[in-house]
Amino acid sequence: MLEVRNITKRFGNLVAVKDVSMSVKIGELRAIIGPNGAGKTTFFNMISGYFPPTKGSILFQGEDVTHVPAHQRVALGMGRTFQITEVFPELTVHENVLTAAEVKAGQTLHMLPNRADAKLANDVAAEMLALVGLTAKADRLVGELSHGDQRTTEIAMALAQLPRLLLLDEPTAGMGDQETYEITTLIRRLHRERNYTIVLIEHDMRVVFHLADYITVLDQGGLLAEGKPDEIAASEAVQAAYLGESR
């Protein structure tokens, strides 16, 4: 599904990511972790196409997307959410998700409303709202909702574009325990029941070890370890990196 080959990113003299590879299979949930400054976000931004790598290549569904800009990757089937919530605050939850569905359905130039268009997009929007559990709040303005519900709206927007791969940038950032639990349950359900392939960055280790099939650990820009959660938990190198950070 996603094949990252030896990518490196330099900003001037700073090497933010050096020579990291990663292979994500269909249906897999991959977590990327690492201490602060490990290069997680830079790595993630190259996958989503926010900027291209200095070296190396990225393949998505067998196609080289190394230099494909982010919005075109979205069209190819990469959905993403952001570390800082990005929604349309003065529109309702339904309108947020509906717009995403309409764009995916190729209706951006449809200037007169018609029933076929509306049914197509409304069905997708309704399905995704039901899937993430926001149906009851569909007509609330997103700006009025709690932080957790706003992030859930973002996930619904990404889902409405029918992605093959879902990229989640710190899905629980800034959330309380209850909200973290709810969004973790949602991601788990998307993964286990709907078989979405998901790559996420996450700081909360409870969330990571609860969700991930495989974990990629970055440290100081390089690949430190890769493996199943129990392997990573047992790895001395990983423990050293995290303890080293807190020293």
Add this chain to the structure above:
Amino acid sequence: MSTDVGTSPAITSVAARRSPIVPRWGVLILVWAVLIAVPYWLPLLGGYTALAGRVLVFGLAAMGLNLLLGFTGVLSFGHAAYFGLGAYGAGLTLRYLAHSTPLAMLLGTLLGGLAGSLFGLLIVRRRGVYFAMCTIAFGQLWYYLAYSWNDFTGGFDGLRDFHREPIGFGRLTLDIAQGGDRFYFFLLAVFAAAVGLMGLLVRSPFGHTLRAIRENERRARFLAIPVERQIWLSFSISCFFTALAGTLYALLNNFADPLALHYSLSGYFVVMCVMGGMRTFWGPLVGAALFVVLQDYISSMTVNWMSFVGAIFVLVVLFFPRGLLGMRRIRGSA
């Protein structure tokens, strides 16, 4: 949401929009009833029908601008250019080309709309103040052209010696050459057709992408919305509507003057949108009505009418920051 009990959640999310205080059909009936009945109630208040005609013309121009301003979140301070080009296009057609009102309206609208579309290509990557400055500069270009080209446009004195012509042929002729109610209803019919089109536009998937750009351009881009193309289309369409209003302005006055191109008029259009409520569909019409009536009333007493309109504008912005209609916060259409 109390009626939702028992229905499936997936269906209610689509079917049951939160209803505003006044339902949408109620607003529509009210607006059109008031507009159609103008010749009957306006004289009772001491007004005259031509004044209502001006409200329609400026209201249409402001509503056209509001597609860009309120529904796309892009500020143009140069829409008088397209309004004026529409007016001159219609006037020049009637004077030099043919005595045909429909042709004058068509050519005027095309002139203003196409000028806007071409200019839009150049500035669509600019944002905020830079975009606004570009629109002012381009607008003033046309103002000075009309101002200086005495032989063709009448220069400072404006374009005269043309007259709106009856529409149709033989027995099916609509004689709008005279003023009065018949011409008002003609204006209202054109207004209704244009505004109906706008209403469909903002409810279409295209209209939804514009709202998304207004709300969060970065997010819109990451939804794969082609932001620049949509803004250009919004700008162009907005120019066409404002140009159409300009042609009506020429027909209304049998006259086109350089001030119809001047950036101060662009500012008035923005004021109309803001006063009425730029996040609402009908706001600019309400703003235009207030503006035109105030101007008419106060300018009969003092030449400094703009000071008073300005003071009222400040009061409206202070007490109704979202405009007179903005308090209603209509969802979906707003």
